[in-house]
Amino acid sequence: MVDKKLGGAGLRGQSAGETALSTVGKSGSGLTYRGYDIKDLAANTRFEEVAYLILYGELPTQAQLDAYRQKLKGLRGLPQALKDVLERIPADAHPMDVMRTGCSMLGNLEMENDFSEQSDITDRLLAAFPSIICYWYRFSHDGVRIETETDDEEIGAHFLHLLHGKKPSQLHADVMSSSLILYAEHEFNASTFTARVCASTLSDMHSCVTGAIGSLRGPLHGGANEAAMELIQDMKDPIDAKTTLKGMLDRKEKIMGFGHAIYRESDPRNAIIKEWSAKLADEFGDSRLYDVSVACEELMWDEKKLFCNADFFHASAYHYMGIPTKLFTPIFVCSRVTGWAAHVMEQRANNRIIRPSADYVGEEPREVMPIAERG
Numbered sequence: 415m416v417d418k419k420l421g422g423a424g425l426r427g428q429s430a431g432e433t434a435l436s437t438v439g440k441s442g443s444g445l446t447y448r449g450y451d452i453k454d455l456a457a458n459t460r461f462e463e464v465a466y467l468i469l470y471g472e473l474p475t476q477a478q479l480d481a482y483r484q485k486l487k488g489l490r491g492l493p494q495a496l497k498d499v500l501e502r503i504p505a506d507a508h509p510m511d512v513m514r515t516g517c518s519m520l521g522n523l524e525m526e527n528d529f530s531e532q533s534d535i536t537d538r539l540l541a542a543f544p545s546i547i548c549y550w551y552r553f554s555h556d557g558v559r560i561e562t563e564t565d566d567e568e569i570g571a572h573f574l575h576l577l578h579g580k581k582p583s584q585l586h587a588d589v590m591s592s593s594l595i596l597y598a599e600h601e602f603n604a605s606t607f608t609a610r611v612c613a614s615t616l617s618d619m620h621s622c623v624t625g626a627i628g629s630l631r632g633p634l635h636g637g638a639n640e641a642a643m644e645l646i647q648d649m650k651d652p653i654d655a656k657t658t659l660k661g662m663l664d665r666k667e668k669i670m671g672f673g674h675a676i677y678r679e680s681d682p683r684n685a686i687i688k689e690w691s692a693k694l695a696d697e698f699g700d701s702r703l704y705d706v707s708v709a710c711e712e713l714m715w716d717e718k719k720l721f722c723n724a725d726f727f728h729a730s731a732y733h734y735m736g737i738p739t740k741l742f743t744p745i746f747v748c749s750r751v752t753g754w755a756a757h758v759m760e761q762r763a764n765n766r767i768i769r770p771s772a773d774y775v776g777e778e779p780r781e782v783m784p785i786a787e788r789g
């Protein structure tokens with residue numbers, strides 16, 4: 415794994431354009447957003463500061479942050495027509511499909527008429543996504559029509575408040591803020607590239623983000639945090655964890671939450687979310703999920719030199735905060751919309767339609783036979 419060369423299928427190792435937004439896997443610094451190391455950001459900022467950095471180019475002053483939070487707070491309400499749509503989506507729908515539909519419906523109701531509106535449209539999506547997913551979840555699962563306009567200062571706390579019907583503890587608010595920072599931006603990953611391809615046709619912001627949600631949904635990308643939870647939830651203890659994983663590796667099964675297309679030795683986001691998971695396990699008073707996760711990490715490194723990516727310890731961390739597994743990937747959307755939108759804006763600012771070529775491997779030229787002679 416560590417020695418594997420970048421190249422070949424999946425456009426791996428090929429540059430597909432320029433970005434000033436982030437670096438991934440550059441030696442000396444695993445992940446940076448606009449020049450700031452992810453560890454520095456996670457330790458010293460809150461998510462709204464990072465969203466502002468990604469979208470507006472610099473970290474905000476206190477006055478700018480206050481104004482930005484105030485703006486986002488004022489954008490949490492959902493139009494009745496969107497609530498009507500959300501109420502029609504069944505409880506057994508996939509929540510990522512709810513996000514996709516919610517984003518698309520908002521695009522019908524609050525269309526981006528001109529690119530000069532792109533920042534306001536993005537702020538609206540950033541503010542509205544927690545409302546969209548929680549409104550649908552609480553209506554379809556609990557039969558409750560929630561009020562989505564809370565006075566929480568932060569997006570992460572607002573999400574937990576809507577989900578659980580009460581304000582979260584400081585620890586949970588801190589974990590959510592950190593988690594949203596970790597997920598915010600990641601260069602030309604599959605969902606962001608989807609957004610950029612869409613943007614390159616000069617399409618609207620809602621279309622770009624809706625497409626990106628579809629790409630993030632898959633288990634090889636954002637969906638891995640849910641798949642990781644399904645994997646660890648039945649593991650009894652570290653020994654059971656190692657036996658289970660060994661069997662899966664012997665059967666050549668993929669272990670979700672491990673490996674990465676770009677990082678070769680570690681994902682810098684893992685150490686941060688792992689530390690939060692340990693703190694949550696302490697608070698929860700039952701460390702089984704954390705312990706089995708550590709055992710999985712050890713075994714995967716020993717057997718395959720594969721490391722946990724950002725998703726693996728998110729599974730236990732989110733679970734400890736009482737978040738239902740199927741809402742894990744939608745939280746990723748609530749964060750990554752910042753990166754997606756910033757890439758859309760960057761693409762628009764220096765655009766050429768993205769249209770690669772393909773190596774043809776089909777039939778040689780031939781003539782159409784009259785239908786009676788085919789067979």
Ligand SMILES: CC(=O)SCCNC(=O)CCNC(=O)[C@H](O)C(C)(C)COP(=O)(O)OP(=O)(O)OC[C@H]1O[C@@H](n2cnc3c(N)ncnc32)[C@H](O)[C@@H]1OP(=O)(O)O
Pocket residue numbers: 415418633634635636638667668669670671672673674675676720723724725
């Ligand atoms: C936030 C995110 O989106 S992070 C990614 C989340 N996705 C996952 O966790 C899904 C599981 N992981 C994977 O499927 C892959 O590691 C990906 C999709 C992330 C990267 O794929 P690739 O770039 O093709 O992986 P890479 O080239 O490094 O794979 C090297 C070898 O390790 C194997 N491998 C990679 N990841 C895993 C895994 N999680 N479990 C088992 N084997 C793996 C590959 O099958 C490959 O084996 P091969 O050489 O015999 O074909």
Ligand SMILES: O=C([O-])CC(=O)C(=O)O
Pocket residue numbers: 438597599600602603604635675676723724
């Ligand atoms: O970069 C990737 O391929 C996937 C990833 O970790 C992310 O999008 O956060």
